Amino acid sequence: MATVTQTVQTQAEPEYVYFHYDGVWGHKREVLKGSCRKQTFTEIPVVDIARLYSQDVEERIGVAKEIIHACENVGFFYIQNHGIPQDLIHGTLESNKKYFNKPLDEKMQQYIYKSRNLRGYEPVHGARVDATKATGDRKESFLFSYDPEEDEIVPELTEEQRALLSHNLWPEDDEGFRKQSWDYHRALLRLARKMMQAFALGLGEKETYFDELVTAPLTSIKKIHYPPQDLTSTDETGIGAHTDFVCFTILHQDNTGGLDVLNANAEWVPAPPIPGTFVVNIGDFLMRLTNNRFLSTVHRVKNVSGKDRYSMPFFFSFGMHDFVSVLPSCCGPDNPPKYEPITVSDYYKRRHEIQKKAFADRQSGKATVYS
Numbered sequence: 561m562a563t564v565t566q567t568v569q570t571q572a573e574p575e576y577v578y579f580h581y582d583g584v585w586g587h588k589r590e591v592l593k594g595s596c597r598k599q600t601f602t603e604i605p606v607v608d609i610a611r612l613y614s615q616d617v618e619e620r621i622g623v624a625k626e627i628i629h630a631c632e633n634v635g636f637f638y639i640q641n642h643g644i645p646q647d648l649i650h651g652t653l654e655s656n657k658k659y660f661n662k663p664l665d666e667k668m669q670q671y672i673y674k675s676r677n678l679r680g681y682e683p684v685h686g687a688r689v690d691a692t693k694a695t696g697d698r699k700e701s702f703l704f705s706y707d708p709e710e711d712e713i714v715p716e717l718t719e720e721q722r723a724l725l726s727h728n729l730w731p732e733d734d735e736g737f738r739k740q741s742w743d744y745h746r747a748l749l750r751l752a753r754k755m756m757q758a759f760a761l762g763l764g765e766k767e768t769y770f771d772e773l774v775t776a777p778l779t780s781i782k783k784i785h786y787p788p789q790d791l792t793s794t795d796e797t798g799i800g801a802h803t804d805f806v807c808f809t810i811l812h813q814d815n816t817g818g819l820d821v822l823n824a825n826a827e828w829v830p831a832p833p834i835p836g837t838f839v840v841n842i843g844d845f846l847m848r849l850t851n852n853r854f855l856s857t858v859h860r861v862k863n864v865s866g867k868d869r870y871s872m873p874f875f876f877s878f879g880m881h882d883f884v885s886v887l888p889s890c891c892g893p894d895n896p897p898k899y900e901p902i903t904v905s906d907y908y909k910r911r912h913e914i915q916k917k918a919f920a921d922r923q924s925g926k927a928t929v930y931s
């Protein structure tokens with residue numbers, strides 16, 4: 561007698577990676593396997609930007625094209641030969657460490673919720689990017705933002721424009737920390753403006769296309785200290801998976817490692833430290849401006865090294881008062897603008913409201929449950 565064997569095909573449940581995007585946690589990407597896998601990156605490209613400083617525009621265009629390729633395909637890339645002196649970086653990292661070594665009550669004098677617009681110090685577990693983690697991010701940070709008086713060329717601003725600027729909360733009696741921070745900021749601002757010119761060139765615009773939008777840009781430097789994570793806890797993370805909401809970020813990471821970047825198959829690709837480089841990543845605002853041509857890529861930090869990790873993202877956006885629409889070179893009859901024009905100020909106001917509400921919900925014990 562013949563036996564009939566019945567095979568029951570069980571469909572595997574899809575797996576997802578969750579992340580924080582556009583101010584909220586809960587966005588997800590399916591982990592793609594087998595024939596469903598897409599063509600996507602498996603490493604982060606390195607771009608040598610020395611030729612951006614060449615007198616020959618063709619040389620500059622060559623680098624700009626490499627940069628655009630990375631923005632479209634990865635949204636993350638290292639820059640090499642960027643021109644920022646190593647001793648300036650080293651001095652700034654040392655002064656950051658000194659700051660984080662101060663007693664907590666001294667640092668809490670600059671608590672971000674004492675400031676009007678979230679500038680200053682945020683303690684360990686103060687932020688919780690990954691809402692599935694009960695304890696919050698295992699990191700402390702100090703954030704300060706653009707001050708026109710500290711720019712190489714002080715921009716002329718109306719009273720109304722000045723009113724939109726941030727108010728930084730500096731530690732009293734620590735002139736050295738403040739001075740070091742602005743020296744580093746000035747150097748990074750010069751580099752960021754250069755990068756903006758490269759984006760313009762690579763997109764086929766005039767090199768100076770964005771110059772007027774970056775005379776008084778919204779910038780922030782976040783000095784971060786990640787103490788070693790508790791390896792026995794599944795609840796610990798350095799910073800949860802997220803996208804940055806600015807135009808782009810120039811990140812300095814020390815040699816500890818722990819930064820991961822999410823590709824289209826929802827695999828985590830490491831972005832290990834490469835001496836002498838910065839990591840540049842595209843944020844939501846530049847993705848918006850390029851009608852999604854540039855990728856604002858999800859990333860996270862897990863500090864499982866057993867050591868302290870120090871990093872410094874420099875976040876860069878246009879001026880607060882600037883009204884920005886999707887770039888003409890990134891839309892057309894078959895590709896209409898996906899986004900309304902918006903001022904940077906309104907865009908940020910919305911994001912800050914979301915952040916303040918999330919903080920208030922946490923304080924009042926209101927829980928959000930994610931599957």
Ligand SMILES: O=C(O)CCC(=O)C(=O)O
Pocket residue numbers: 782784799804811813819859860861871872873
């Ligand atoms: O610390 C890092 O390497 C990344 C930090 C980061 O992604 C952020 O602050 O947005």
Ligand SMILES: [Fe+2]
Pocket residue numbers: 802803804859
């Ligand atoms: Fe980030």
